[in-house]
Amino acid sequence: MKLQTEDLAFSFEGRRIIDRLSFAVAEGEFVSILGPSGCGKSTLLNMLAGILPPESGRILVDGQEISSFSSHFAYMPQQDLLFPWKTILDNVCLYGRLHGTERALRLRAKESLPVFGLAGYGNSYPKELSGGMRQRAAFLRTALCEADVMLLDEPFGALDVITRGEMQDWLLGMRARLGRTTLLVTHDIEEAIYLSDRILILSGSPAHFQKEVRIEDRERNREWLFAQRARYKEIYYFLKGESDAH
Amino acid sequence: MKLQTEDLAFSFEGRRIIDRLSFAVAEGEFVSILGPSGCGKSTLLNMLAGILPPESGRILVDGQEISSFSSHFAYMPQQDLLFPWKTILDNVCLYGRLHGTERALRLRAKESLPVFGLAGYGNSYPKELSGGMRQRAAFLRTALCEADVMLLDEPFGALDVITRGEMQDWLLGMRARLGRTTLLVTHDIEEAIYLSDRILILSGSPAHFQKEVRIEDRERNREWLFAQRARYKEIYYFLKGESDAH
Amino acid sequence: QDKQTPGGEEGDLREVTVILDYIVNTNHTGLYVARELGYYEEAGLKVNIVEPADGTTLTLIAAGKGDFGVGYQEDLTYALTSRDPLPLKAIATVIQHNTSGFSTHVSKDIRSVADFAGKTYAGWGSPAEEAIIRACMEQAGADFSTLTMVTSDGSGYNALEDRVDIIWTFEAWDNVAAELDGVPLNYMELRQLDPRLDYYTPILFTRNDLIEQDPELVRDFMRATAKGYEYAIENPEASAEILHQYAGTYSLEMLTKSQELLSPKYSEDSDAWGLMKAEVWDNYTGFMLEHGLIDRAVPAADCYTNEFLP
Amino acid sequence: MQNRHKKLANILLPAALMTAVLLLWEWYVRHFGVPLYILPKPSQIFETLVLERTVLFSNSLVTVGETLLGLLIAVVAGMLLAVVMDALPMFKTAIYPLLVVSQTVPVIVLAPIFIIYLGFGLAPKVLTVMLMCFFPIVVSFADGMEQIDPNQINLIRSLGAGRLQEYLLVKVPGAASALFSGLKVAATYSISGAVVGEWLSSDKGLGYYMLRAKNGYMLDRVFACVLVVILLSLAMNGLVRLARLVLLPHERGGRRQAPEEV
Amino acid sequence: MQNRHKKLANILLPAALMTAVLLLWEWYVRHFGVPLYILPKPSQIFETLVLERTVLFSNSLVTVGETLLGLLIAVVAGMLLAVVMDALPMFKTAIYPLLVVSQTVPVIVLAPIFIIYLGFGLAPKVLTVMLMCFFPIVVSFADGMEQIDPNQINLIRSLGAGRLQEYLLVKVPGAASALFSGLKVAATYSISGAVVGEWLSSDKGLGYYMLRAKNGYMLDRVFACVLVVILLSLAMNGLVRLARLVLLPHERGGRRQAPEEV
């Protein structure tokens, strides 16, 4: 297993948010985490990324326990969080800036800009880009980290339906190219079905994984997605049942 | 026709946003307007509500031309826009406050609170309510206007999937009770299908109506909605084609 | 409160306002004595005494915000020679001679103006100050350009030990306070340095239109005031006690000492309290003109009058 | 619990630092034998404060009276001007730079003019307070109204509100929070404003007391008076906070917006 | 186009109002024959300004020098203190109230102490400027850092940044905009700070010139000097705006955040 957690737990101000959370992700697997608002999805990613320390439990990568910041994870937060005072190129090369590899990274970044649909925007400031472009830049920043697990926290949450659909198509295309183990947090059932090998449903209070849906199909596109109604319904009603129970 | 527009046009800073926009809504009809972000949906509703003056063209209600603010319309904006310094009861009775009918309206409002799932919250301040409750309060404020056309601008845009689904279910249930002509602006294809008699697709620049989808079914529920994939696909691809074209 | 309308509840007393030059001190004793002992009331006056905003007394009297002011000859000369002269006239001098001078700390061993070279002087930023010191130093053959002139921080003689070397003091006030405080000072009286510098300080003055329209009021006021100063001359201790009621922040000891020094000086070398001489006005006006402090002379007759003194 | 701890820390920590500063100061003056006319000992200042308490108290009453009156006028006039500025954007563009410029004119130049036109009484001191408080009030209230979500105004218009109702129901209550921020700054400096006014011309009040004490080289009294000024300034600040709690009930217990407000 | 119109209005409207005020003032003085020693005519003030230009210019140089030095020190010290406050919340809690309190102590009380410890030269004036400018700089910068989106800090931490890099890469640049707002206020009042410092003790500079003019009943010169102070204050404000444009290129051409900034 690439990534494993054992009995993770976390509390905010004495309230237990996450409890006895154990799961495992295989090398190269794309796993989505679905769950109602406020259930603790971001908290979980923050613990993995080393931003929040777990209250108890362990996180293992390649079987080795890690604590605090580790270079195994590349984290992409809920908003794009590009720094408005840096150009796109400086933004996407932050990792290099922090780890003394800026020069090499800039070369790679310049090569990658067209792939991410940002050709010619390296010296622009974030405010000059559209929402989708900013999101792709944030994605590039994450992709340029020398890490083997990507943690994506609702990367498309702020986009409108069509742009969102386009970004999903694009990410689907990138999956093969990047080939990296990925953990995606999302609200959107369709998005989870479209992109993942496996969907974990996190809910309850304190939260833990309540359900798992495997999606084996390899050939995917929108047509395929529109055919997944049964899965969609299953998840929708499950979540609704969960939220009615509280 | 209850509501009719003739060749409406509008520009912001010299840029034509809306052009030659003509449509009609029958008494009691529920019409949704779908369109990509920034195409001018809110601008259209603002013209109807008398907030923005049309550059040219006419708006008719019951065959009579209206200009600026008219008491025919009850407008519900994109955010809940409850005033944080007023209690829920004061917020929902704003119309009465402005038209000297506050006392009568308060009685009606108190009766309506439970129907809108707000029993016991009349004297709370908005910040003490959840997002869904705030949205329902904003809805009640709109419903309490003595107007015959409701203008809803993405009323559920800020809510998460499940709460949004619940609000849609609730609004579907209310439709019969209110029986009012309604114009709903939304991003969400599913929502439009779920709630409307007719969907108008606004796009282009300058924007005008490009497509119309009629939905005749009267008996609706989530099961029915999940079966509307063909419609969903049709609209999705249409919008996508439109957005790719620009 | 600046109206001289007769009447009010207190019979037929006419109300007048006096604006001082500075906070209450022994220069003002006669005014307080006259008020306290009822001399003003006898003259049919009700007198309010106001302490001014820094350096605004002349302007306020000219603007009619008060009737009589306490000021300095030099300020009045400035006021009378400015582009738009202030309509004021001196009506008495409080002290016959200039009792101010330069003080230095004994430890600095500055014995004469000639020693001022290379030292620091702290004053109040009047152009005349600079001219006077320049004149004195040039007369003594010292190089004025080596003197640093700054405005005072307000700590008076206390500054003399370290921060500054020379300040301008009033013998009957600052020097008395310093003595009580145990600060030994060297004192150079200004009038000894140059007889032209024996100008009047302080003086009483009033507005020209008051003189024209109500000379009786001025006369009544001056009669009572002169009586107050006469009393102070005769009874230093008793008048210091009266002053103490109004200047409570100062010790009675200090006031008494100051009063004992000042009482004999009020009308030193003069027939009566308050009398002024044209020669004194002309001398100092000449000095100011010579040093470019004013750009025209003003005849003594325009500056003062003795006609209201009893 | 945690909240209460925080509140306690908000009082205890500054108090501790203050005590440390005072102790250091006391030690410095004692150790180097600094004379009174240069810097009094804190212990001496407190002693004087106690000895002079009645005089200081009666002078404080005068100063506080002037302050409250000046502040009240500044609030009323400032709010009115801000509303006019908001309603007439041209006027706002025209007057804003002049308001800023007016703040750079030294009070000392204005003092004689105040006295000439207003006399020696209460008026010039009240005006000094007003001048000091007016600017932050106008600016905070005008900016608060400008930053109101235009959608809220659209909403109330769509409900049929006129111009007056727009102000009464949205702009004024919506900018109240911003107004109170400006008011807090204004109130904190208002006492100093009155003191400066008294310093320039007066026969009572803390400014007058301080001027006399200073001219008598009684620095312990000067500092005791400064202490009173500081305490009164803090009290004015507290008064505004209290008024905010009473007048804006919906903000009570809410999250603090800017965590470290003045 | 529309934008350029707006910019023009931003200059023309205040200028028009200013002209109107000056004309009214001129008329008032002429019509009522207000004497010079109470209120000079604007025309006379401008005349004097031209006549005295060389003297005013050389005194301005002194004042501007003190101002720039004081402002520079205030910026450096203020930013450092703000960073320390941000890094140590306990320290911030402890010192914030003292900073506020320090603002209520009248300068006039502090001036003699400054002179005692710093002499009569440049230092006490620079310190007066610093004292005036320090507070808005510290407060705006500390608040700016406090209001930075914690997610931005989390992001940079997740990329492996340490404490120092957190400040260099996120907090300082993120709070730069807020810092400039405070700096603009500070710069506008900094000239007045230097003038007050000179007024209290000096032998050159605009404050000294003004004091002398006042003692000579030359109110036209006093007001001409006030005019110079105002112009220099506006110039300092402009200087900060310029520095902002140069140092924060990403904010250029963006929407104005608070439409009517000082």
Ligand SMILES: Nc1ncnc2c1ncn2[C@@H]1O[C@H](COP(=O)(O)OP(=O)(O)OP(=O)(O)O)[C@@H](O)[C@H]1O
């Ligand atoms: N800094 C904090 N202090 C206290 N409670 C917090 C804090 N951050 C989050 N919480 C609480 O922890 C819970 C989980 O928050 P989290 O952000 O992980 O939820 P989420 O599943 O990511 O929600 P969303 O889908 O809205 O992003 C929420 O109930 C929230 O109220």
Ligand SMILES: Nc1ncnc2c1ncn2[C@@H]1O[C@H](COP(=O)(O)OP(=O)(O)OP(=O)(O)O)[C@@H](O)[C@H]1O
């Ligand atoms: N106040 C304004 N000034 C200038 N342009 C504006 C203004 N308001 C809106 N616009 C422009 O008008 C166009 C239509 O805006 P509108 O808000 O009506 O779109 P919308 O369809 O409601 O978008 P959304 O789905 O994001 O709410 C947009 O391109 C927008 O940039």
Ligand SMILES: [Mg+2]
């Ligand atoms: Mg989250």
Ligand SMILES: [Mg+2]
């Ligand atoms: Mg919209």
